[in-house]
Amino acid sequence: MSGYRLTTVETVREQGSWAFTAREGDEDRGVFLVLCADESDERDDEDPPVRAWINRCTHEDQRLHREAVGAVTRGGSVVCPKHGSAFDACDGGCDNGEAAGTTLRSVDVTVRDGAVFLTDDDLSYLREGLPDEDDDDGAGPSSSSHLTF
Numbered sequence: 001m002s003g004y005r006l007t008t009v010e011t012v013r014e015q016g017s018w019a020f021t022a023r024e025g026d027e028d029r030g031v032f033l034v035l036c037a038d039e040s041d042e043r044d045d046e047d048p049p050v051r052a053w054i055n056r057c058t059h060e061d062q063r064l065h066r067e068a069v070g071a072v073t074r075g076g077s078v079v080c081p082k083h084g085s086a087f088d089a090c091d092g093g094c095d096n097g098e099a100a101g102t103t104l105r106s107v108d109v110t111v112r113d114g115a116v117f118l119t120d121d122d123l124s125y126l127r128e129g130l131p132d133e134d135d136d137d138g139a140g141p142s143s144s145s146h147l148t149f
């Protein structure tokens, strides 16, 4: 029954995705939360409707959640802004595009009473928002603009 309280399910639902920085060994990791299913209202602690993923596409070193726009979600998937591969928001799997056949690295979280807790033994919470190196959006591909809201 431990774990760091990150945010609420409702916040993830409202914002679409929610990012934080965690420490793994001597590395800072960007992690983002998304809902596993749009209409998941059932309270099932064994299968929480929120999932957490390391904020890196499996194809190239590309952020999936960006500070300015969050993660692009569509039809139960998280869409990579660079080449458009879609990852299942529930299991992290990808069967399309450049990242086909790969799976996002998951981070353990648990939902209790509408709050999301970090329960991953390998990661400890540092702060809300992404690591510094993830903050600049660089020359984000304008071709992704049609994927955002």
Ligand code: FES
Residues within 6 Å of the ligand: 057, 058, 059, 060, 061, 062, 080, 081, 082, 083, 084, 085, 097, 098, 099
């Ligand atoms: S970098 Fe994500 S699909 Fe290419």
